Amino acid sequence: MSAHADIPAVPDWAAVRADFPLLERQVHGKPLVYLDSANTGQKPRSVIETVDAFYRRHNANVSRAVHALGSEATEAYEAARARLAAFVNVQADDLVLTSGTTMAINLVAYAWALPRLGPGDTILTTRMEHHANIVPWQLVAERTGATVRAVDVTDTGELDGDAVRAALTPDVKLFAFTHVSNVLGTVNPVREFCREARRRGIATLVDGSQALPHRQVDIAALGCDFYAFTGHKMCGPTGTGALWARREHLQAMPPFLGGGEMIREVSFERTVYNDPPHKFEAGTPNIAGHIGLGAAVDYLSSLGMAHVEAREAELRAHALDALRGIEGIRVLGAPREAAAVISFLVEGAHAHDLATLLDLEGIAVRSGHHCAHPLMACFGVAATCRMSMAFYNTHAEVDAFVAALAKVRRLLA
Secondary structure, three states: OOOOOOOOOOOOHHHHHOOOHHHHOEEOOEEOEEOEOOOOOOOOHHHHHHHHHHHHHHOOOOOOOOOHHHHHHHHHHHHHHHHHHHHOOOOHHHEEEEOOHHHHHHHHHHHHHHHHOOOOOEEEEEOOOOHHHOHHHHHHHHHHOOEEEEEOOOOOOOOOHHHHHHHOOOOEEEEEEEOEOOOOOEEOOHHHHHHHHHHOOOEEEEEOOOOOOOOOOOHHHHOOOEEEEEOHHHOOOOOOEEEEEOHHHHHHOOOOOOOOOOEEEEOOOOEEEOOOOHHHOOOOOOHHHHHHHHHHHHHHHHHOHHHHHHHHHHHHHHHHHHHOOOOOEEEOOOOOOEOOEEEEEEOOOOHHHHHHHHHHOOEEOEEEOOOOHHHHHHOOOOOEEEEEOOOOOOHHHHHHHHHHHHHHHHHHO
């Protein structure tokens, strides 16, 4: 099995943009320039129509009925799992469907880490992590006596390989780190880090939330033990995502939640659990959402993730070049390899005020700590503005953003 084996022709990006209905709207009487895709991605018409069609024609619970609607729902749901698995080059039976990355990481925290760790053990993470890859490990540490330790970030916003290797000491049982930083766009050398951890007998968990929407990801080639990702950032519905784990982990881990579907047989004497991945999918899932995610995967595959990555690299380079012409701009970090995410500040302006003024110009950017307090502390700031682009953005929108930013800069001067 090979992920992304057939690369399509370079898309017509103007036609691609037309696939996203929301991008046609105006805000405050001005054309919307949506630069918040790291927060959530917009949805193409095919995804919206797929979810709508499910509720209009096929709505039923999965794995619960033999009637036609139940069979249709189950077939579509499991087909979406299979397409998602093929997209990241893994076996479908090793892919647990979740509500997103946060639930996926918590599943590992409670079903893998909690039963295994104790005093003297360490969970290693980094200072560029989203809170979803910090807080679950702190909760585990509080209950087990284990310790959470973090690798520092360089001034350029990267993880130094020597520092990572030095931190992988014998007490470390799990190294949990992000594939792509949601604040800086830094692309970490996942394969290298996983190789170094595996040599030392250390398990690895990779947060892929910001990677899958923007670049080719072959999980099987990375060498990690766990890979978590979310659907709403990759053009899919909210409340969707998945955890991939090595089969031996899935078989050894106890269930995280109890209820329907995750069992084979229940009596008051004992319960026999279902096989993975269903062992970890208690209750009624987000059926329509994951079917919609299957449509999102089809859409991204039709574009070709290599083309998506190249398009976004062009947009990022354009934005960075244009920002250099604005006085008083501070861009956080300068990673050598980065996704189309740029966090910045303007001298004399609070990030929230800056984002509010940009919104009045029709520009949607994110402001705040971006669920990354430790990283903000590394750079000595409380908050930043963040522009994050996707393949459906245009060079003209980058120019509109820079013009609006220059206008706001003059107003605040």
